[in-house]
Amino acid sequence: MSDTHSQLAFVRTEMLAQKEPPAKDKGAVKWVRTNLFSSWSNTILTLVAFYVIVKLIVSAGPWFANGLWDTNSLSECRAILDGARGACFSVLSERWQQLLFGIAYPSDQYWRPTLAFVIMLVAAAPVLFVKLPRILLIVTGLFPFVAYWLLWGGTFLTPLVSLIGVIAGYYAFKNVERFGFVLGLGTGVIVAAIVWKIGGALTASMDDVLALRAVASRDMGGYMLNMMLGVVCISLSLPIGIMLALGRQSHMPIIKGISVVFIEFIRGVPLITLLFVASVVLAYFFPPETNMDLILRVIIMITMFSSAYIAEVIRGGLAALPKGQYEAADSLGLDYAQAMRLIILPQALKISIPGIVNVAVGLFKDTTLVSVISMFDLVGMIRGPILASTEWNGVYWELYGFAALLFFVTCYSISQYSQWLERQLRTDHR
Incomplete structure (x- = not known):
C-alpha cells in the first residue's frame, strides 16, 4: 500500500465543494424549458396560448382601464364614455x-x-384541518344553531332548545344503540322531536329573550342564499350519501331495494324538476295547516339530489378496496359498524375525494337554478330586480362577470383544498 501511495503525485484528502448547476438547469429557466418548451408540440401550443392571451389583454384592457365606478345609471356611463x-x-x-x-x-x-360567514370559517377549520386544536370542534357543533339565530333572527331560545333536543337525542341513541342501530336511531329522533316540541311551546311566549329582528325566508337572497344552500346541502348530503352507498351494498333485500330505487330515481330526474316539485308539489305531502318554508323544501330536494350522486361515488370507493381489507376486519373480530368506521370507510373516502369534490362543486354551481322558482339568489338578483330597473337595463358583462368571479373563487378554493387533502392523505411509497 505504501509503494502505491509513493508512486502517486497527489492524493486528495477532502471532497471538492459542490458547484452550481448550469443556468439552464435551475430556477425559472429550467421551469420554462420543462413546462413550456419541452418539445416541438408544447412549444407550438405555448406560442398559440401566448398569442391568445395577448389578444385578450389588448382587447379587454381598454374596457377595464376606462371602467367607471361612480355614475348613477347606464345612460350616464355611456354619456361620459x-x-x-x-x-x-x-x-x-x-x-x-x-x-x-x-x-x-x-x-x-x-x-x-357577515358574522355568520366568519363563524362558519372558524367552525369549518377543525374539520378541514385536523392538526388544529380539537377544542374548536365545540364551535363546529354550535355553529348551525348560532347561524340559524343570526340569519333568521327571533329569540335565542329557539336554537337553544333545538341544541338541547339534539343532545338529548344523541344520548338516547347511544343508550339504545346496543339493541340495534335502527332502534337507537329511531329512539334518538323521537326524543329530539319531543324535546323540541316541548321547548317550542315553552318559548312561544318568551320572544323577547335575546331576540334579534326576525327576517323571513322570502327576504333571503343574493350570494348569501347560494352560500346557505351550498353549505347546508353539501354538509347533509355527505352522511346521507354514505348511508345510501352502504345500503346499496347491504345483504338485506329491503334496505338494498330502497337504496337502489332512491338512487336510480333521483339520478334519473333533472335537478330543475326536483326544484319545481319543491316549489309546488312538496307542500301537498304535509298536513294542510303546515306552512313549510320554501328554503327548507329546496334544501330537502337539493340534498336528495346530491346524496344520490355522492352515494355512487362512495360506492365506487368501496368497490375499489381489495377484498383483503374486509377479511382483515373480520379476522380482528370487528362487527359491521366497527369495520366500516375504523377500516373500510376511511380508505374508501380517501379514494373518493376527487369524486366527492366534483359533486360538491357541481352542487354549489347548481344552486343558481333556484332562480327559476322565483328565489332571488345571485343570478336571480341580476336577472330580476337589477336588469329590470331602468337605470341598469342593458348591463350584462359587468354583472355576470362579477357573479362568475364569486363562484370561481369559491369553487377554486374547494378544488385546491381537495388537492391539498389528497397530498396529506397519500400513504403510498414515494
Whole structure:
C-alpha cells in the first residue's frame, strides 16, 4: 500500500465543494424549458396560448382601464364614455349589497350574515384541518344553531332548545344503540322531536329573550342564499350519501331495494324538476295547516339530489378496496359498524375525494337554478330586480362577470383544498 501511495503525485484528502448547476438547469429557466418548451408540440401550443392571451389583454384592457365606478345609471356611463370602450362598474358599486344579501334583507342587519360567514370559517377549520386544536370542534357543533339565530333572527331560545333536543337525542341513541342501530336511531329522533316540541311551546311566549329582528325566508337572497344552500346541502348530503352507498351494498333485500330505487330515481330526474316539485308539489305531502318554508323544501330536494350522486361515488370507493381489507376486519373480530368506521370507510373516502369534490362543486354551481322558482339568489338578483330597473337595463358583462368571479373563487378554493387533502392523505411509497 505504501509503494502505491509513493508512486502517486497527489492524493486528495477532502471532497471538492459542490458547484452550481448550469443556468439552464435551475430556477425559472429550467421551469420554462420543462413546462413550456419541452418539445416541438408544447412549444407550438405555448406560442398559440401566448398569442391568445395577448389578444385578450389588448382587447379587454381598454374596457377595464376606462371602467367607471361612480355614475348613477347606464345612460350616464355611456354619456361620459362618449363612444369609447369602457365598462360600467358603477352597477357593482351601487348594487353590491343587493348582489350579496338580496333586495329585501334589512340593510341595517347586514352584520348578521357577515358574522355568520366568519363563524362558519372558524367552525369549518377543525374539520378541514385536523392538526388544529380539537377544542374548536365545540364551535363546529354550535355553529348551525348560532347561524340559524343570526340569519333568521327571533329569540335565542329557539336554537337553544333545538341544541338541547339534539343532545338529548344523541344520548338516547347511544343508550339504545346496543339493541340495534335502527332502534337507537329511531329512539334518538323521537326524543329530539319531543324535546323540541316541548321547548317550542315553552318559548312561544318568551320572544323577547335575546331576540334579534326576525327576517323571513322570502327576504333571503343574493350570494348569501347560494352560500346557505351550498353549505347546508353539501354538509347533509355527505352522511346521507354514505348511508345510501352502504345500503346499496347491504345483504338485506329491503334496505338494498330502497337504496337502489332512491338512487336510480333521483339520478334519473333533472335537478330543475326536483326544484319545481319543491316549489309546488312538496307542500301537498304535509298536513294542510303546515306552512313549510320554501328554503327548507329546496334544501330537502337539493340534498336528495346530491346524496344520490355522492352515494355512487362512495360506492365506487368501496368497490375499489381489495377484498383483503374486509377479511382483515373480520379476522380482528370487528362487527359491521366497527369495520366500516375504523377500516373500510376511511380508505374508501380517501379514494373518493376527487369524486366527492366534483359533486360538491357541481352542487354549489347548481344552486343558481333556484332562480327559476322565483328565489332571488345571485343570478336571480341580476336577472330580476337589477336588469329590470331602468337605470341598469342593458348591463350584462359587468354583472355576470362579477357573479362568475364569486363562484370561481369559491369553487377554486374547494378544488385546491381537495388537492391539498389528497397530498396529506397519500400513504403510498414515494
